[in-house]
Amino acid sequence: MSKKQILFGLAFGAVVLCLPPxxxxxxxxxxxxxxxxxxxxxxxxxxxxxxxxxxxxxxAFFGIGAYTVAILMKAGFSWWLGxxxxxxxxxxxxxxxxxxxxxxxxxxxxxxxxxxxxxxWLVMRNEEWLTGGTFGLxxxxxPEIFGYSLKDGLPYYYFVLAIAAIAMGLMWGLLRSxxxxxxxxxxxxxxxxxxxxxxxxxxxxxxxxIGAAYAGIAGVLFASLVDFIEPAPFAVGASIMMYLxxxxxxxxYFLGPxxxxxxxxxxxxxxxxxxxxxxxxxxxxxxxxxxLMMIWLPxxxxxxxxxxxxxxxxxxxxxxxxxAKSEMAAVMGEQK
Amino acid sequence: xxDFLQLVFSGFATGSIYALAAxxxxxxxxxxxxxxxxxxxxxxxxxxxxxxxxxxxxxxPVAFALTALISTVVLGWAFKKSVVDPLFKYGMMQIVVASIxxxxxxxxxxxxxxxxxxxxxxxxxxxxxxxxxxxxISTGDVGTLVCALLVVFATxxxxxxxxxxxxxxxxxxxxxxxxVLGINVPKMIFYTFAINAVLACVAAxxxxxxxxxxxxxxxxxxxxxxxxxxxxxxxxxxxxxxxGLIVGVSENLAAAYISPAYKDAVALVVFMVVIxxxxxxxxxKREERKV
Numbered sequence: 001m002s003k004k005q006i007l008f009g010l011a012f013g014a015v016v017l018c019l020p021p022x023x024x025x026x027x028x029x030x031x032x033x034x035x036x037x038x039x040x041x042x043x044x045x046x047x048x049x050x051x052x053x054x055x056x057x058x059x060a061f062f063g064i065g066a067y068t069v070a071i072l073m074k075a076g077f078s079w080w081l082g083x084x085x086x087x088x089x090x091x092x093x094x095x096x097x098x099x100x101x102x103x104x105x106x107x108x109x110x111x112x113x114x115x116x117x118x119x120x121w122l123v124m125r126n127e128e129w130l131t132g133g134t135f136g137l138x139x140x141x142x143p144e145i146f147g148y149s150l151k152d153g154l155p156y157y158y159f160v161l162a163i164a165a166i167a168m169g170l171m172w173g174l175l176r177s178x179x180x181x182x183x184x185x186x187x188x189x190x191x192x193x194x195x196x197x198x199x200x201x202x203x204x205x206x207x208x209x210i211g212a213a214y215a216g217i218a219g220v221l222f223a224s225l226v227d228f229i230e231p232a233p234f235a236v237g238a239s240i241m242m243y244l245x246x247x248x249x250x251x252x253y254f255l256g257p258x259x260x261x262x263x264x265x266x267x268x269x270x271x272x273x274x275x276x277x278x279x280x281x282x283x284x285x286x287x288x289x290x291x292l293m294m295i296w297l298p299x300x301x302x303x304x305x306x307x308x309x310x311x312x313x314x315x316x317x318x319x320x321x322x323x324a325k326s327e328m329a330a331v332m333g334e335q336k
Numbered sequence: 337x338x339d340f341l342q343l344v345f346s347g348f349a350t351g352s353i354y355a356l357a358a359x360x361x362x363x364x365x366x367x368x369x370x371x372x373x374x375x376x377x378x379x380x381x382x383x384x385x386x387x388x389x390x391x392x393x394x395x396x397p398v399a400f401a402l403t404a405l406i407s408t409v410v411l412g413w414a415f416k417k418s419v420v421d422p423l424f425k426y427g428m429m430q431i432v433v434a435s436i437x438x439x440x441x442x443x444x445x446x447x448x449x450x451x452x453x454x455x456x457x458x459x460x461x462x463x464x465x466x467x468x469x470x471x472x473i474s475t476g477d478v479g480t481l482v483c484a485l486l487v488v489f490a491t492x493x494x495x496x497x498x499x500x501x502x503x504x505x506x507x508x509x510x511x512x513x514x515x516v517l518g519i520n521v522p523k524m525i526f527y528t529f530a531i532n533a534v535l536a537c538v539a540a541x542x543x544x545x546x547x548x549x550x551x552x553x554x555x556x557x558x559x560x561x562x563x564x565x566x567x568x569x570x571x572x573x574x575x576x577x578x579x580g581l582i583v584g585v586s587e588n589l590a591a592a593y594i595s596p597a598y599k600d601a602v603a604l605v606v607f608m609v610v611i612x613x614x615x616x617x618x619x620x621k622r623e624e625r626k627v
Contacts, residue, residue: 054429100608100611100612103611103612103615104611104615106428106429107371107428107429107432108566108611108615110432111559111562111563111566111607112607112608112611114559115563115603115604115607115608116604118559118600118601118604119601119604122597122598122600122601125597126595126597126598236555236559240436243433243436244433244436244437244440247433280444280447280448281444281445281448283440283444283448284440284441284444284445284448286437286440287436287437287438287439287440287441287442287444288437288441289437290433290434290436290437290440291419291434291437291438291441294423294426294430294431294433294434294437295419295422295423295434298423298426298430
């Protein structure tokens with residue numbers, strides 16, 4: 001890591017640790033939402049950005065996580081049981097969703113996962129006995145930790161921050177391990193990866209399952225944050241948004257989700273709050289930005305520094321070439 | 337039994353509209369390797385354009401003709417020039433993401449700039465019912481089915497019988513050889529985009545009286561058209577028709593006999609079965625993976 005990166009990391013840590021106490025309730029709420037979507041899109045970034053799979057069904061896992069904890073808590077179980085249960089359920093369903101990926105690729109896979117999301121959403125909407133249907137489930141309490149209640153906004157924010165930090169640390173470790181390299185091999189050239197002895201089948205399924213588990217964690221945190229869940233935030237549109245967040249942030253960049261979730265979730269909320277007139281125009285603007293980004297910056301915002309560096313280097317190189325050329329010309333002239 | 341026949345028939349009518357949108361999908365995919373996620377919005381925009389023209393007093397046929405013309409320019413030419421051409425070198429997923437972005441733009445700009453309400457749309461056909469051997473059939477369904485089938489068959493005849501159509505197919509099958517044979521490849525690809533835009537307009541005029549004109553009317557239409565295209569076979573334009581009809585009919589039957597709440601999941605189930613057992617689609621040809 002370079003000095004610049006360490007400095008940047010410290011400054012970033014200082015902001016997320018020290019800024020929220022100075023914010024109003026709504027600001028803290030938005031920071032918490034942001035971290036929750038960072039966890040969710042980090043999982044999607046593994047599936048899409050590192051392992052090269054296509055998934056337009058991520059919000060389904062987000063929803064399954066949220067509903068699992070809500071239903072379990074309704075039945076009288078503790079939040080601390082709901083969290084692992086949600087993670088486990090999402091992991092298993094992630095493996096199941098991975099199976100179509102063994103048969104079909106790219107756009108077929110995108111639509112298969114999109115269909116999965118529709119199915120999950122229909123269950124949430126229609127099975128009133130379980131999910132409350134369109135009325136949703138309310139009264140999802142926030143957990144206690146060592147007897148200390150996380151009911152208020154700020155303590156809950158720090159709790160989510162801690163979980164996000166753990167999740168990021170685990171992801172960092174995973175990506176640096178041989179597993180992480182195997183995921184990237186799967187993305188870059190699946191047939192060659194297979195011929196090198198990587199079990200592409202297992203890694204495909206795992207990339208979906210781990211991604212789904214991250215969405216599950218985020219879903220649990222989300223349910224406790226908003227205290228009331230209904231099917232809308234888990235519909236296909238939300239999955240598409242999450243996919244765009246990964247792409248806009250920079251798919252396959254570790255820190256991409258931080259920016260993606262900021263642009264996709266927090267900025268629109270902030271605009272709604274500060275410039276209500278513009279709020280309807282944020283989505284068209286966001287969509288337009290995505291189109292333009294695909295044309296000019298297809299690797300996402302995180303690739304911007306690389307881009308600038310590459311441009312500067314090529315400019316330097318061409319300047320050097322020009323110098324060398326004129327020097328050559330001068331030398332040739334002397335010889336004559 | 338008569339109930340069943342009635343359901344099948346009205347399913348055909350809906351399915352034929354899916355087939356129209358699905359046909360546009362497969363044509364774009366074959367000729368330009370483009371998956372258009374905004375296909376549903378390509379139907380929504382013409383619907384509103386026709387409504388606007390109607391409100392200025394234009395009769396429906398005139399409104400349709402004008403809309404088809406404008407769509408060819410905007411949704412055909414401009415879409416190809418501004419989004420597909422610059423992205424073509426990057427590959428399919430880039431175009432997919434850009435078209436997702438485009439669909440968000442179209443949908444939400446329509447909502448923010450015009451209206452979030454559903455607007456009624458005049459039907460081409462009178463709203464009468466008649467009886468054939470005990471089966472009640474509505475003129476709207478018959479008209480929709482006949483119109484949609486005519487357009488699908490006309491498109492296919494154009495592709496199979498005319499010189500231009502065959503040149504377009506040649507481009508779709510092997511762009512390089514087509515270029516070597518002196519076919520104007522960019523022009524043929526543009527024709528495909530133009531046909532897609534016109535098909536979307538036809539779908540708009542047939543579907544909007546039933547679905548009503550609304551900013552998000554394209555959501556389910558686009559997805560189902562896509563499912564229909566894959567079920568039928570993505571590299572075969574006859575597949576789009578078959579897939580569309582299968583989706584339309586099975587949806588209707590499931591809504592009546594299984595559960596109306598899960599109607600939207602039917603296309604998905606058929607789709608999953610097809611990609612698990614025959615990923616190339618019912619009428620499609622298998623494509624090999626390459627290193």
